[in-house]
Amino acid sequence: MASHTVSRRDFVVVLTATGSGLLLGCRVGDRAGATTAAAATPPAFAPNAFIRIGSDGRVTLIMNQVEMGQGTYTSMPMLLAEELEVGLDQVQLEHAPPNDKLYANPFFGDQETGGSSSVRGFYEPLRRAGATARTMLVAAAAQTWDVDPASCRAKRGVVTHTPTGRTLPYGALAEKAAKLPVPDKVPLKDPKDFTLIGTAAKRLDTPDKVNGKAQYGIDVRLPGMKIATVAASPVLGGKVAGLDEAKAMAIPGVRQIVNLGDVVAVVADHMWAAKQGLAALAIRWDDGPNGSVSTADVLQGLDAASQQPGVVARTQGQVADALGGAAQKIDAVYQVPFLAHATMEPMNCTVHVQKDRCEVWTGSQTLTRAQGTAARVTGLPLEQVVVHNHLLGGGFGRRLEYDWVTQAVRIGQRVEGPVKVVWTREEDIQHEFYRPYYYDRMAAGLDARGTPVAWSHRVVGPAILARYLPPAFKNGIDSDGVDAAVQLLYDIPAIQVEFVRHEEPVLNTTFWRGVGPTHNAFVIESFMDELAAAAKADPVEYRRALLSKAPRARAVLDLAAKAAGWGQPLPAGRGRGVALLYSWWGSYLAEVAEVEVSKAGDLRVHRVVCAVDCGTVVNPDTVKAQIEGGVNFGISGALWGEITLKDGRVEQSNFHNYRVLRMNETPTIEVHLVRNLEAPGGLGEPGTSITGPALANAVFAATGKRIRKLPLVPALKA
C-alpha cells in the first residue's frame, strides 16, 4: 500500500496530548487470551495511549498494530521498552481498542496494519512514547529523593540514584509520575546505545501459540452464543431465488434461517448443524447481470483498456523519441491473475447486537473500519459499538477489508443473543476481495551495444486506493498500483510509467501482500531479463551496469549473486534467476532462485537466496522470518495461484484446486542481511514481491521459455 502521509508533528501532538483520557485500554481487560492483560489493577500512570503502569509495578503495553504473524507484537514492544527501560519479559500486552485519534498509522491517517508500515511508521513515535514515560518516572524518583534527575538512571523498571545507590521501582513511582506534566520534548537514545532494538529478541506471542491457548477471532465463546455459517450469492450482485427452509430447520441443532436476499445464514448450536442446514437449504440463485462473465471477458476488457494511454505517473527524457531511435525495440505484454489470500483462519466474526449496544469480536487489520461498519449497519453511534480485537490467523491484506464484519452485524441484528458467523473454506475462497488481475504493456529500446535507452511501462488495473483511501488517490494515479514501477532504479535516460484505471465489476479486489510491487516487480524484473537476453548479457551484470547511481541496490545484488554462487555451473534442466526490488517500502532486496524443470514441465524450486537491506533492523530474526515466509507465499502465488471465473462464479473452492506450497515443495531459503543505520524499511511484503520474477527468470534460464503470464506451472504444462 502506498503513502498518504500524515505529518509526524500532528501525530506526536496526538500522542502527547492525551492527558487522562488514557484509560481506554482498561475496558478490554475482560478479554480472553493470554496476550491480553488481565488488567485487574487500576492503572496509576498512563502518560500516553501505549503505556500503562500500575502501582503494583505491572507494565502494560497497548498494541495499536495488530499481530497477524509478522511479529508486530514483539517489534512494537521492543521500540517502547527500549526507551522505557523495561525488559520485554516485564511487559504484558493488550490489544488496543479502535481509535483513529490515538492509534492512527501515520502513513494512512487511520488505525491500520498493512503496507509493511508498522516499524517504519512507529519507529520514532513509540520510542518517544517510551522515553516520555521513562523521563516522568525518573523525574518522580528525583523529586522523591530531592535530587537532580540527571543523577538518576532507569533500568529494568527501576530508577537508581547513581551517587547513593538508592532505588525505586516503577510501580512505586507510578502515582507520583502521573501527577507530573507530560514533557514536550524528550531526547531519544543514540542507536549505538540500544540494548534491545537490533537484537533477535524472543517473540512475545509465541508461547500461547504452541499450546492451543492463543485466541483468534474464530475461538470466541460467549454464554448463549449460536454459531452460523453462510452462503452469499456465488455471483457478485446475485439474489436468492428460492430455498427449502423446512428441510434445513429439520436438521437437529438448526435454530434459525436468516435470509438477507444476497446472503443466507443458518444459525445453529454448532458448526456441524449449521453446515448441514446450509446444504439442506439447496439455495437457488438469480445470478443477475454478472452471471455469464468468464475470465476471458475480464481479459478482453483489460486488453481494450491497455490500448489507450494512461495517466503519466513518472516521466523523464523523451520516451517516444528514444524508442523510435533505438537500434532494437522490444515489446511485451505481462499479465498476473486474480489471487485469493486464503488465510488459514477463514473469515469469521462474532456479534451481539442489542438495542443500544453492538459488540463485535474479530481479527481485523483495520479496527476502526470494523467499528464504523457496525455503527452504520446498526445506526448506533460509534461509542456504543465495542470491537474486541483478536490475533489474526493470517492477514495478507484480506483483513484490511471488513465485508465479513458488515455481513455478521446484518445477521446479528436478526438473531437473539450473540452469534458467531464462520465462513467455510469454500465460502472464503469464493467470496474474497482478490488481488486484481493486472495487465501491463512494456516497451524498451536498446542501443547498438544492447544498453537500454528507453523504458515504457503501462500498468492497467483497478485503483484500489480510490475506494479504500481516497486522499491517497491523486491525479488519477493509484500510487499503490504503480509502486515499484515509478521507483525504477535502473539508470535509463528515458523512462515513462503510465496508469490506466480499469475497474472490475465482477469481483471485489484489494491489497494482497504487496499488491502493487508484487505485480510490478514481476513485470519489471522479467522484462529486464528479456532486455539482458536481447543484449546477450549476463542478467546480473546487465542490471549491475545500470545501478551506478543506486549503491544500496547494487550492494544487495552483489551479495545475493555471490551467496547464490551465480555463474557456477548447474546440472541440465536447472537454472538460476535473479530479481531486484525497490519500492515505497524503502527496502532494497535482491534474490536468486534456483529451479529445475522436468521434460514434462514439472517445476521444482530448489534454493532461494535473498539479500536484504532494510536499513535499521529492529529484530533480525523477525526480518529473516518475514523474508522466508514471504518467499514461500510468493512461490505459491507464482507457481499455481490463479482465481478464474466461469458463469460469473469463482471456479476454485478449497486447497485441492487453489494450490498452495507444502513442506515437501519448499526450497532451502537463505537470507542475508545488510546492517546499517539507515531509516527502517518495510519487510512484511517484499519477500513475496521479489520471488515471482526470480522464479520466472530461473525458468527462462532452465528452459529458454519466457513466461509473461502467471502462474508458471500451467504455462509450462501448456
Add this chain to the structure above:
Amino acid sequence: MITLSINGKDHTVDVPPDMPILWALRDVVGLTGTKFGCGMALCGACTVHLDGQPIRSCVTPVAAAAGKKITTIEAIGETPAGKKVQQAWLALEVVQCGYCQSGQIMSASALLAKNAHPSDADIDGAMSGNICRCGTYPRIRAAIKHAGKGA
C-alpha cells in the same frame, strides 16, 4: 449420547454420531486450540491424535472415537514428544500467525513419538498434509530435527 475420552478426561456429549470430532471439540466441549481450516482433510489445521495416531478431525466422525483416546494441542505438552516439539518450536521461533501451528505440532509430535530422528523424507511424508500460509516450513523442518536431537 456419546462418551469421548479427551486429554485423559471423559466427556459425554449429545451430538450426532456423524459429527466430525473437530466440531465436538470446538463447539461442544469448548477446546478451541484445534483449528478449522478446510473441512476436507486438505490442510491439517485440525490434526489431533486418536490413540496416538494423527488424524484430521474435520472429517473423522465422533463415532470413530468411541473407546479411543483423543489427544489435542491443549495436552500434547504432557507427552514426551509433544513437549520436545513445543520447546523446539519456541527455541527456533517457528511461529508466525500461529493458526496452523496446533496442527503442525500435532503432526510433528506423532512423527517424533515413533521416529526420534526423522530424515528429510520422513519429515516430508509426515508434514506435507499440513499447510502453513505464513510459510514457516523451513523452521518447522529445522525444529523437528532440533527436537529429535534432544531425544
